[in-house]
Amino acid sequence: MSWDWQIFLQDDGGGRTYLEWLLQAWGWTLSVAGSAWLVAMVVGVTVGTLRTLPGSPWLVRAANVWVELFRNVPLLVQIFLWYFVVPKLVPPMQQVPGFALVVMALGFFTSARIAEQVRAGIQALPKGQRDAAMAMGFSTAQTYRYVLLPMAFRIILPPLTSESMNLLKNSSVAFAVSIAELTMFAMQAQEETSRGIEIYLAVTALYALSAFAVNRVFALIERRVQIPGFIVAGGTGGGH
Numbered sequence: 001m002s003w004d005w006q007i008f009l010q011d012d013g014g015g016r017t018y019l020e021w022l023l024q025a026w027g028w029t030l031s032v033a034g035s036a037w038l039v040a041m042v043v044g045v046t047v048g049t050l051r052t053l054p055g056s057p058w059l060v061r062a063a064n065v066w067v068e069l070f071r072n073v074p075l076l077v078q079i080f081l082w083y084f085v086v087p088k089l090v091p092p093m094q095q096v097p098g099f100a101l102v103v104m105a106l107g108f109f110t111s112a113r114i115a116e117q118v119r120a121g122i123q124a125l126p127k128g129q130r131d132a133a134m135a136m137g138f139s140t141a142q143t144y145r146y147v148l149l150p151m152a153f154r155i156i157l158p159p160l161t162s163e164s165m166n167l168l169k170n171s172s173v174a175f176a177v178s179i180a181e182l183t184m185f186a187m188q189a190q191e192e193t194s195r196g197i198e199i200y201l202a203v204t205a206l207y208a209l210s211a212f213a214v215n216r217v218f219a220l221i222e223r224r225v226q227i228p229g230f231i232v233a234g235g236t237g238g239g240h
Contacts, residue, residue, distance in 0.1 A: 003197070003198065004195055007195045029172075029206075029207075030210065032103060032181060036110060038107070039108070045114065047063045049144055051067070051115065051119040054140075070109050070111065075106070078105045079106070079177060080176070082101045082102070099179060109170075110163065117163065118149075120156070125152060133146070157225075186203040
């Protein structure tokens, strides 16, 4: 078996080298994953918080429906629904770029999982913290903003790290709707060059490098926000 890494310096027939194509695909992967992560965090934290609100049964039920709906439908099916079905049912959505539809599908899917982590983190806190905040005159919103959520985030950082790495890997399903990310590059480049080993090894290395970078960023955050004497079970995979 011979190796031919020079393949990445060859022209792909479109005025660029396979290396340039690979780096562009990596950029699309990071763009999809990063945008979806922002959507997932905003929606997930909101929904997870609503699931713990006292005295708001309808909001709790609505948040529970969101979690169960997006958590129990396969990601690939959700992407197909957003890409092919939703624009037919809601005509204005036909003007939304495919990239944004994929980001919404991946973001909402991940938001359900983050919402569950946020709910668990808040409910893991001693009930006395909520009571003490309310006794000091904090409103419900202030209690969550200044007391419960900051502590809950410290608890959920390890699983949030894993979820963020999973989101990066899940972005590979975007190839199914022709988003030019790493997986699509690998499939097309392998067909054009018949150098599957080199192509897939390069793509694997970039996925691994990206996931490792996410892990290190969250490990750094965990060290920075850790409260002396406050121990969270688990960890971010060697970040201590």
